[in-house]
Amino acid sequence: MRAAGFGFLVVCIIALTGSALAQRAQPLPSRVGTAAMPSAAALEAHLAAVASTADAARSMQQAIDIERARQVAPFDLAWGTP
Amino acid sequence: MGDTVSSRRLFAVLVFVLLGGCTSDPASGSTVPAEPSIVRTPGGATITLPIESPVEHQVDGLREQFRSADGAVWSVQVLDRTATGAGESIEEVAIALCHRIELGEIAGELTHRACTFAGQPAQCVDGWQAGRDGDRVTRRGAILRLGDDTVWISLAAREGTVAIDPLATSLADETRVTLQ
Numbered sequence: 001m002r003a004a005g006f007g008f009l010v011v012c013i014i015a016l017t018g019s020a021l022a023q024r025a026q027p028l029p030s031r032v033g034t035a036a037m038p039s040a041a042a043l044e045a046h047l048a049a050v051a052s053t054a055d056a057a058r059s060m061q062q063a064i065d066i067e068r069a070r071q072v073a074p075f076d077l078a079w080g081t082p
Numbered sequence: 083m084g085d086t087v088s089s090r091r092l093f094a095v096l097v098f099v100l101l102g103g104c105t106s107d108p109a110s111g112s113t114v115p116a117e118p119s120i121v122r123t124p125g126g127a128t129i130t131l132p133i134e135s136p137v138e139h140q141v142d143g144l145r146e147q148f149r150s151a152d153g154a155v156w157s158v159q160v161l162d163r164t165a166t167g168a169g170e171s172i173e174e175v176a177i178a179l180c181h182r183i184e185l186g187e188i189a190g191e192l193t194h195r196a197c198t199f200a201g202q203p204a205q206c207v208d209g210w211q212a213g214r215d216g217d218r219v220t221r222r223g224a225i226l227r228l229g230d231d232t233v234w235i236s237l238a239a240r241e242g243t244v245a246i247d248p249l250a251t252s253l254a255d256e257t258r259v260t261l262q
Contacts, residue, residue, distance in 0.1 A: 066185045072167040072178035077188055080147050080157025080236045081213045081221075 119148045124162045125229035126262030129200075131156050132252045154239040154249055157223075163230040172225050175232055176205035179225070188212050192221065199224035199235070200257040207234070208250075210241065217241075222250035228261060 038046075119131040124144065133156050136148035147157040161168055167175055176194035183190045190211030197206035204226040213219040223236030237253050239246050 062185055066182055066187050069178040069181040069185065070187075072170050073175045073182065074161060074166050075159050075179060075234050076145065077182065077211060078214055079142075079145050079159060080155050081211070081219045081238045082149075082153055082155050082240050 119156065121146050121158045121160075123160050123228055123231045123233060125231040127228035127231065127233075128258075128260040128262075129158055129228075129233070129235065130258040130260075131158070131235070132256035152239075152244050154237060154244045154246065156253070157234075157236050157238070159234045159236075161232040165232075168230070168232065170232075172203075172205045172227050172232060176207055176225050179207060179234075180209075183209070183211060189216075194225075197224060197254075199226055199254050200259045202226045202228070202259060206254075207236070213238075213240065220246050222246060222253065224254065226259075228259060 119133045119136055119139075121129040121131070123129070131148065133148055133150055135151070136156070137151050138149040140147050140149075144160040144162060145158065147155055149155050161175075167178070170178075173194075173196070180192045180194050182188075183192045188211055190209060192207055192209035192211065194205045194207045197204055199206060204224040206222075206224045208222050210218055210220050218241040219238050220241050221236055221238045223234060225232065225234050227233075235253070235257060237246065237250055239249075
């Protein structure tokens with residue numbers, strides 16, 4: 001009787017330990033998703049940086065185009081105005 | 083007492099008139115006395131603009147301008163054979179000039195079209211642009227080739243101050259060009 005009780009206790013301990021180990025080995029999906037997603041503020045900052053770079057590139061291209069046109073027609077636009 | 087005040091006023095008026103006659107726009111080159119509105123290009127062409135008695139005539143290198151009493155400004159700018167763009171057709175030059183405004187170098191809108199100006203094949207350039215003070219200036223004129231020189235002849239006035247269309251017609255029809 002005592003031996004049967006001891007055996008039952010051992011089986012219970014093994015079962016609880018196995019369950020705990022199985023839970024640690026598989027993290028919750030929700031934890032993984034939260035860690036990978038950037039915050040809204042970080043996303044906004046990133047988009048602003050991209051837009052700023054695009055504006056700078058546009059301005060530079062515009063300056064190059066104006067200079068190219070000025071090479072072909074190097075008149076002074078202010079000359080001859082009141 | 084009354085005579086003294088009158089004399090002082092007369093003196094002040096004389097000083098004002100004398101100083102007024104000597105002022106010039108420092109950004110626009112030297113000011114020279116008004117003279118007949120004839121421009122000679124480096125290539126030897128002579129351009130006679132249909133403007134009588136200009137009140138001011140300014141010369142700065144290969145560009146000249148005449149101001150008439152009504153405030154309109156008649157100008158000639160010359161690109162000689164050494165200038166960049168000298169080998170381009172007048173159409174290419176006109177396109178590039180309008181493109182500069184379109185790209186936003188200064189505010190305005192200029193268009194070009196093939197035309198005859200002073201009896202020469204030309205590109206007429208019309209529209210408006212921001213003036214020196216940022217005010218809106220109407221501009222009419224043409225780009226033409228005179229020998230090796232490319233010339234922009236233009237008439238400009240602040241919008242709403244001068245009836246510019248009759249003057250522009252006069253500029254196109256009565257400008258005389260003599261090629262050497």
